[in-house]
Amino acid sequence: MNLEERINELESRQAFQDDTIQALNDVLVRQQRMVERLQLQMAALLKRQEEMGGQFETSEEEAPPPHY
Template sequence: MSIEARIAELEVRQAFQDDTIQALNDVIVEQQRIFTRLEAQLEALAQRQNDLHNQFEETPNDPPPHY
């Protein structure tokens, strides 16, 4: 194999690797967006659960009227 053919082969491989790296980077960026959104939703749900828990905890436990 001539040196020119080997260089051409390496350039083709590098081009494919560059495309693969860019595609992987795009996936990571999208996953980070999804992760950030899910993290905010989880925090909101935890706060809502805490609020509901506090709401029911503050209600006095009076005995039912038939006691």
């Protein structure tokens, strides 16, 4: 392989790697946005659960169901 062919091969590889890096970066950005959205949803759900927690707690002293 002469020098010109080697340079062309390296330039081709670099172009492919640049495309791959950009594609990976795009995926990473989308995933980060999704993670941030999920964190916000989780925080909202936890807050809602804390607000509603007292409504559904059962007491240990409750009478057993009638079929006992």
